Amino acid sequence: MVAISRLHHWRLLFALALVAVAGAAWACGGSDDGGGSARSGGAAGPLEVRLVADEGGGALTFEPKEIRARVGQTVRLVLDNKGLALHDFNVVDMPVRVVMATGAEHGGHETGAEGDSGMALHVASDPGQRGELEFVPLEPGTYVFFCSVPGHQEAGMEGQIIVS
Numbered sequence: 556m557v558a559i560s561r562l563h564h565w566r567l568l569f570a571l572a573l574v575a576v577a578g579a580a581w582a583c584g585g586s587d588d589g590g591g592s593a594r595s596g597g598a599a600g601p602l603e604v605r606l607v608a609d610e611g612g613g614a615l616t617f618e619p620k621e622i623r624a625r626v627g628q629t630v631r632l633v634l635d636n637k638g639l640a641l642h643d644f645n646v647v648d649m650p651v652r653v654v655m656a657t658g659a660e661h662g663g664h665e666t667g668a669e670g671d672s673g674m675a676l677h678v679a680s681d682p683g684q685r686g687e688l689e690f691v692p693l694e695p696g697t698y699v700f701f702c703s704v705p706g707h708q709e710a711g712m713e714g715q716i717i718v719s
C-alpha cells in the first residue's frame with residue numbers, strides 16, 4: 556500500500572509538472588483524471604462485476620462466488636439472470652452507500668436501497684433479464700450475499716463480498 560501511494564504521488568507530481576510546462580494546453584478535460592494517459596488502475600475506477608445467476612443441472616448458482624472490493628470504491632454490479640426463475644442479490648448487514656439500482660420488482664419489496672427491503676443491498680432480476688446496482692462499500696469486512704427466493708440460498712445461491 557505504501558509503495559502504491561508513493562507511486563501515485565510521483566505520478567501526481569509528474570502530471571503537475573507536465574501541466575506547468577504545457578500551460579494553456581490544460582483547457583479541455585482538466586477535471587477528468589487524465590483521460591487514459593495516466594490511468595492508475597487502482598481504487599479510482601468503478602469495479603464492474605457481472606454476477607450470473609443460473610440453474611444449470613438443477614443446481615442454483617451465483618458466479619462468481621467471491622467479489623473483492625475496496626473501501627470507497629464504486630462497485631457496479633450487474634445481476635445477469637440466465638435462469639428460468641426470478642433471482643435476486645441481497646446483502647443484509649453491510650455499511651454501504653447505494654448509488655443507484657434498477658431491476659425487477661417482486662414480492663412487495665422494491666429493488667433498491669436500504670429501507671425498501673430491509674437489506675443493505677438488494678437488486679432483483681427476472682428470467683433472462685439484468686438488474687443493476689451501484690454501491691460504495693464503507694467499511695472493510697467479509698459480507699455474505701445471497702438470493703432471498705425461498706430455498707435458493709440453501710441450494711447454493713450465496714457468496715461473499717470481501718472489502719479491504
Ligand SMILES: [Cu+2]
Binds near residue numbers: 642643702
Ligand atoms: Cu434465486
